[in-house]
Amino acid sequence: MSRKLGGRGLKSVENEFKNTKIRAAVKLYCNADPTMAAVRAFEELAVQNGHHSIIKDGKKYAEELDLQLKLNFPNPVAVADGKEVKAKKVKQAIYKARQQEIQSTNAPTHTIAGVQELYQQLLPTKVYYNRKTKSQVTDEKCRLCGDSLENVQHILSGCSAVAQTKYLQRHNNAFKVLFFEVLRSLDLITKVEPWFSQVTPKPLYENEHATAFCDVPLFADTTQVKANRIDAKVIDKTSKQVKVIEMSCPWLENRESEDSEKTTKYSQLRLELTNRYPEVQGQSV
Numbered sequence: 001m002s003r004k005l006g007g008r009g010l011k012s013v014e015n016e017f018k019n020t021k022i023r024a025a026v027k028l029y030c031n032a033d034p035t036m037a038a039v040r041a042f043e044e045l046a047v048q049n050g051h052h053s054i055i056k057d058g059k060k061y062a063e064e065l066d067l068q069l070k071l072n073f074p075n076p077v078a079v080a081d082g083k084e085v086k087a088k089k090v091k092q093a094i095y096k097a098r099q100q101e102i103q104s105t106n107a108p109t110h111t112i113a114g115v116q117e118l119y120q121q122l123l124p125t126k127v128y129y130n131r132k133t134k135s136q137v138t139d140e141k142c143r144l145c146g147d148s149l150e151n152v153q154h155i156l157s158g159c160s161a162v163a164q165t166k167y168l169q170r171h172n173n174a175f176k177v178l179f180f181e182v183l184r185s186l187d188l189i190t191k192v193e194p195w196f197s198q199v200t201p202k203p204l205y206e207n208e209h210a211t212a213f214c215d216v217p218l219f220a221d222t223t224q225v226k227a228n229r230i231d232a233k234v235i236d237k238t239s240k241q242v243k244v245i246e247m248s249c250p251w252l253e254n255r256e257s258e259d260s261e262k263t264t265k266y267s268q269l270r271l272e273l274t275n276r277y278p279e280v281q282g283q284s285v
């Protein structure tokens with residue numbers, strides 16, 4: 001995104017490559033040079049024979065931006081929002097479409113900067129101050145909980161003071177992205193909400209092929225089942241599968257232990273589900 005719009009003025013190599021392909025395809029169809037006529041004929045033949053061609057690439061990449069290329073010599077046009085864009089204005093149309101793409105899918109700059117800070121462990125924690133900038137901080141204990149070392153790992157995944165608030169919120173937001181995709185794949189919803197949307201999943205979704213429950217307690221018949229609040233339970237009636245989805249956001253090095261912890265935690269529940277739905281296959285995700 002350009003600096004003028006609050007970005008960093010960086011260009012994506014992939015997007016530039018695609019833009020060039022689109023523009024080259026358009027240019028090919030407005031150039032009256034006889035040599036270019038030969039190139040056009042060659043490229044059209046390539047399309048017919050199913051080979052790689054600049055025409056096909058150009059059209060494909062334009063479609064990603066909701067632009068339809070109509071390549072007719074000598075006046076190729078691109079159609080955007082039902083309006084024809086002449087060859088000379090195609091560059092602008094691509095630029096406009098890219099801006100919209102960035103604004104609708106990307107995070108704000110300060111969020112990206114914040115994430116980078118976390119990745120590179122440059123967050124101004126006490127440990128960072130003490131060991132990297134060598135400023136004399138008397139202790140390195142966490143300012144929120146006072147228990148552990150205040151470093152990025154602790155702030156992101158080990159602090160008891162924010163476990164029930166920030167971590168829970170993060171868990172719900174991350175889970176939502178996955179859950180909406182699952183719902184979409186089962187035709188329980190028609191549109192996947194973008195990750196930043198404030199919409200939260202409903203407790204129940206149902207159609208004739210599937211049922212999905214979100215964050216509902218599963219009342220067990222036996223009392224041994226303690227961990228019976230699950231992030232989601234999806235019953236696929238066609239393939240006869242019950243899927244239990246549990247999301248966790250662990251620190252990378254804790255991933256394996258978290259995995260086995262969840263598996264143990266839900267083993268009783270799995271058994272319970274198997275008993276309850278004997279005809280179906282159980283699978284936990």
Ligand SMILES: [Zn+2]
Nearest residue numbers: 142144145159
């Ligand atoms: Zn803490």
